Amino acid sequence: MTGKRKVLGWLVLTGALAAGAAWAAANVLEVPAGTTQDADFALTPTEDDGAFNTIRGGGRFEGSIKGESGRTRVLQLTGTGSSPLTVAPRAQKSIDGDTGNKTFQILVSSDAGRRVVVRGSNGDNPLDEELRTHYSGGTLIRSGVLSAADNALGQRWVGILSAPDPVNAPTLAADGPASLTLGDSAGAAVQPLLLFVESEDVGNDRLTYGVVDTPDQQELTLQHGLGQRQVKLPRAMAQGDDLAEFEAFDNDFYGSPSGKGFVRLVKTGKGTLTIDSDARTPNLANTGDKGLEARALDGAHHLGGTDVREGSLIVRGGEFKVPGDHFRGSLGRVWTSFQGSGSLADTEPFSRGRLREKALHAESNYVFYYFYNPLWIRKGASVAVDRSQIFSQLNAEAGSTFEAKPYAVGGQLHYPYVVVTLDGNDSHVDGLLKGMFHLVLDSRVGQRHPKGFTSQHNEYSGRNSTLFLNNPGNEISKEGETLVANGILALAGARSIGGGKVTVGAVKEEDGFETGEAAILTASQTLEVVGKAEIKQGGALAAEQGQVLSFKDITIKAAKGQNARGRLMVNPLVPGNSHNLSGTVEFGGDGRTYRWANPLYIRIWNGALRLSGLPVKTEAQEAAGKEPYAKITTDDVYDSNQEPTKEGTALFIGRGARDLSRNVDLSLGKYSRIGVVPNDGDVAGTRAEAADRSPIFKAKTIDYYYLGGDGPRPTIQLDPSQLTARTLKKGWISLVGSVKADNWKKLSAKDAAGEAFAKVRVSWLNASKDIVPGNAASEDASARVHLDDDKFTILLEVFEDVKAPENPAPQPNPNPNPNPNPGPNPNPNPNPNPGPNPTPSPDKPDQPSPDKPQPDTPADPDENAVPRDPEQWEVTTGEPDAAGNVPVRLQVRISLPKPPVAGSLKADATGFVPGTLTVEAVQEGGAKALAEGLEAEAMEQEAASAQASSYGLRISGKVARGQWDTASIRAIRCRLEGVEGERSIGLGNQGILLKSMKKQEPEAKPEEKKTSGSGGCDAGFGGLLLLVAAVLLPYRRAHKAK
Secondary structure, three states: OOOOOOOOOOOOOOHHHOOOOOOOEEEEEEEOOOOEEOOOEEEOOOOOOOOEEEEEEOOEEOOOEEEOOOOOEEEEEEEOOOOOEEEOOOOOOOEEOOOOOOOEEEEEEOOOOOEEEEEOOOOOOOOOOOOOEEOOOOEEEEEOEEEEEOOOOOOOOEEEEOEOOOOOOOEEEEOOOOOEEEOOOOOOOOOOEEEEEEHHHHHOOOEEEEEEEOOOOOEEEEOOOEEEEEEEOOOOOOOOOOOOOOOEEEOOOOOOOOOOOEEEEEEEOOOEEEEOEOOOHHHHHHHOOOOOOOOOOEOEEOOOOEEEOOOEEEEOOOOOOOOOOOOOOOEOOOEOOOOOOOOOOOOOOOOHHHHHHHEOEEOOOOOEEOOOOEEEEOOOOEEEEOOOEEEOEEEEOOOOEEEEOOEEEOOEEEOOEEEEEEOOOOEEEOOEEEEOOEEEEEEEOOOOOOOOOOOOOHHHOOOOOEEEEOOOOOEEOOOOOEEEEEEEEEEOOHHHOOOOOEEEOOOHHHHOOOOOOOEEEEEOOOEEEOOOEEEOOOEEEEEOOOOEEEEOEEEEOOOOOOOOOEEEEEOOOOOOOOOOOOOEEEEOEOOEEEEEOOOEEEEEOOOEEEEOOOOOOOHHHHHHOOOOOEEEEEOOOEOOOOOEOOOOOEEEEOOOOOEEEEEEEEEOOOOOEEEEOOOHHHOEOOHHHHHOOOOOEEEEEEEOHHHOOOOOOOEEEEOHHHOHHHEEOOEEEEEEEEEEEEOHHHHEEEOOOOOEEEOOEEEEOOOOOEEEOOOOOOOOOOEEEEEEOOOOEEEEEEOOOEEOOOOOOOOOOOOOOOOOOOOOOOOOOOOOOOOOOOOOOOOOOOOOOOOOOOOOOOOOOOOOEOOOOHHHOEEEEOOOOOOOOEEEEEEEEEEEOOOEOOEOOEEEEEOEOOOOOEEEEEEEEEEEEOOOOOOHHHHHHHOOOOEEEEEEEEEEEEEOOOOOOOOEEEEEEEOEOOOOOOEEEEOOOOOEEHHHOEEEOOOOOOOOOEEEEEOOEOOOOOOOOOOOHHHHHHHHOOOOOO
8 A cells, every 4th residue: 555545635644543553663752751852853654564653751852853755754642641741842953744745743642631742842942933843734632632832733734533521532732821823833724623523423423522721821722713524543453554544534514414423612721712713714615625624714613512611712703804704703513504604695685584594404394403502601711702603502600701792794793693592401591691792592402412412391392491591780782682582581680681672472584583382581580671572473471470571662463464363471381391480571651661563362371461551552553543452361370280279360450551441351260360559539438439430440341251150259459559558448449340241240149148249359469368258248358349230340348448468478379389281271262252342332331432443353362172181082003013013093083273284284292103103184074163352344254264173183103112101192283274383282291191092993994084194203302382372272271162
């Protein structure tokens, strides 16, 4: 092979790389600890009989290193003791390897932790000495630590062969006092730092580590960036055999989803590591150069994440004028191009949508990301970037800092975007966020992970993962915007995010990202969002127990199009998560405004919604003469036994929002709460006088359907803050009323003595003692509730002055044991014709006149229904196949509000053989108009399309051998005709176990008209996030027909 070697121009290594290899050693120079060698060391060409050259020990070598020009030579440096081996040529001596023909290279191979120091000189060489270090064949750190300074590592690449053990991983270190810069020495055309991953590690999806250490006050700069390469090490050979080269080498330039291994960059030491970008990157990209170094000039392109344990990491996109280039300076391999340069043409505008478009991903109903790029910043460490970044996790310990700075492209200043995908795990940012950047949360589980990767929320596709921003003192600019596209963003304070626009829920055409099921903004601590806020389709709002989330200026669209019906969830249930979302979301108040841009459906799943002012009309509503409108449903809260608690969810009405008779329809649960703020002027002397006054809270319609029976009763809570001496004076008060009331008679009851009373409880806000228990007519109370049947008003008669407690007890947690599978939840709208905009009756003077503008009214959202009782499922099993897999067929009846799109039906399951699931639905007939909440005219227009039909659902597949006890169906997914996005019907944490289903004997399959699709979600894929009302609704209430 001598003289006929395939020279790749970048690396020729001896079998010393392979464990256990035995090689001829032409030159071995021992430098024991405590000694100094100053004789020159002549290199023997490696091509001669497999010979290589070694300097080893723990002393100092100060002579020259020279070799025959044009011959391939490898110098192995090996530290063997507690003292480092130091190579530092003295005056007039140098490491003189070659003059650019890439024939000389250095291999560092020491025991773990042993150090080799390479310096350009020992300090007595002139600074302008050009040949003090001159070689261009590259430097490879196979094991141990290489410390270098004074541009001592030649003019070509420097590589770290990553290892599975982060403690003893090979390390490149700066050796002061002068800084180490790769790519800055004379003749250094291209000198990146390369992280090599061995093919065996790649094949096993093993996470490996490469370490860069910058001691205190020292700096290491990578002028030409950082790259990742896959290599296959040579086979072990006996002495005298031909030399071995790397058998395979793969750059993986263009983002193949298969990946080329996972290597994590670990930054240690209190100094600074700077990863820079080179101005020549666009030119090299255009030439199509696929050399070892050519594509590693622009930021850091490693797939495995970054761990900054100490000191500072700076990643710069550079100040070079590259038109249309917004993707340079990436920390981690996330973009489709290996480098960002040239990824946008001069004429292509940059937008938020470009981030998802240029990220490594596969497009489907939702995006699946094909990168693994977590970032950890430890206490006292810092990271600074000046281009957009995407992190699959972002964790910053207290005392750490993450900073993003603006950059200029095309003569314009741009703020970078920081996108976090969470990868199915919660991330905690306890450190400081600062700078000028926009934040995007797009939570989802990625498709590329190293072996051993785990996720907290994999079974819900990661969309119930949370990014906790726990520092209320972050220093993000007032222009910094926030987008919650998927997942949960938890804020500890208003300054946890930037002061710019906050968007919750995303529409792809407008935002570049798209909400799959739900996006939630939640307050971990009480805060007011100071930037303008907008809630779009899929957006939800929440607050932790005892906390309040409010907004300076918020617009709720919650649906596409001005006239579309939207939905907003308040404090939704988050299956599989530790949140206790039972706080208060507040709209309006002093100096605050809110808008309902669409006819809106608001569901309060837990805690409370407070309206402290009236909604403001949008420009479109002003032009159309329409009022803002919302149908609000207060839900019951269930305990761990799936029983409703006596403290349901609440609608609080602030003192600035009394008359909502044009704006709100209210549907009450069994134990709902209504909060009002009375003042001294609300107390009348007589019942007649009180009846003539408008109630403290007046709605358009209130539905009391769920108050039937002996137990259920609503609670009206009084806030005493506006009462003199916190005392309710003797007299009559009109508390709550409505223009129209459905099921009004359910408020009336008779006690054991046969005396009529009102089933309404009255209490002080946050106080455990009732003013009126509402259990009987002869209650021992200081007040009594009366019903005005003509005006649908609840009146309070106060017999004597009642003083509120001075130190009210904290409001109890309405859901002390949140249960992701709560008890049955009745249909919130049993009335077939609720008539949200009824024709005014002439004998009811409180109704608005016909010429007053009336709002558009939405229907209740579509509801999917799949039985969760395994007894309602039927399972038929067949004979096991040769591999022991068991064929099964499952049947169950489901209800869908609209026909499913052909081919869209899928099942998320565990325990099945991947690729064997098929799903089909057979329509069984029967239709029911879902017209609740529609105006009469709208009801006629939409009756044809809003039909709920019953289907026989059939699922076929093979249960994998040994998986019968855990095999389950966890969710059913489909798209409905005329409805945006995919619907998901979740079946609980455990799903429906096949072993619990009703067993059936095999039978002939009937001939029926089918709508079919395919599943294929094997174990580990999980169900989509169960957050939308259409998914969680069956958990809360069972359907009831009036």
